[in-house]
Amino acid sequence: MRVARVGLLMSIAGVALLATTERATAQDSLPPPDSAVTEGSTIVPLPVLFYQPETGTGFGALVTYFFRPGSPPAGTVPASELTGSAIYTTRKQILTALSSRLYLSGGALRLAGSLTFTKFPTKL
Numbered sequence: 001m002r003v004a005r006v007g008l009l010m011s012i013a014g015v016a017l018l019a020t021t022e023r024a025t026a027q028d029s030l031p032p033p034d035s036a037v038t039e040g041s042t043i044v045p046l047p048v049l050f051y052q053p054e055t056g057t058g059f060g061a062l063v064t065y066f067f068r069p070g071s072p073p074a075g076t077v078p079a080s081e082l083t084g085s086a087i088y089t090t091r092k093q094i095l096t097a098l099s100s101r102l103y104l105s106g107g108a109l110r111l112a113g114s115l116t117f118t119k120f121p122t123k124l
Helices: 002-026
Strands: 041-052 056-067 080-089 094-104 109-119
Touching: none
Parallel strands: none
Antiparallel strands: 041 056, 056 080, 080 094, 094 109
């Protein structure tokens, strides 16, 4: 029963994290005209390092790929993005996520999705 509760709490935390990330990046999805994303694409890698009593030390990476599908005029359509993350903790826990936000048909169609996998063993 405790494992089920921990799994449920991790699922809720993951959804909250993705929702927070979605809100935070929604304002940044249209970069300024002098940005490298206005033409072509760009990759932004970020290291992840943290400590929590429940997980111990966690480390990994988050990579976001910004691009513009098709050839819309610069600045008229927000940049599409694919984001992947992988985290491993010293307590042998694994947290991975893949999310996307794609703007197609000149921005008329928006597709968003996410996929997560967690392996979060705990002591009973």
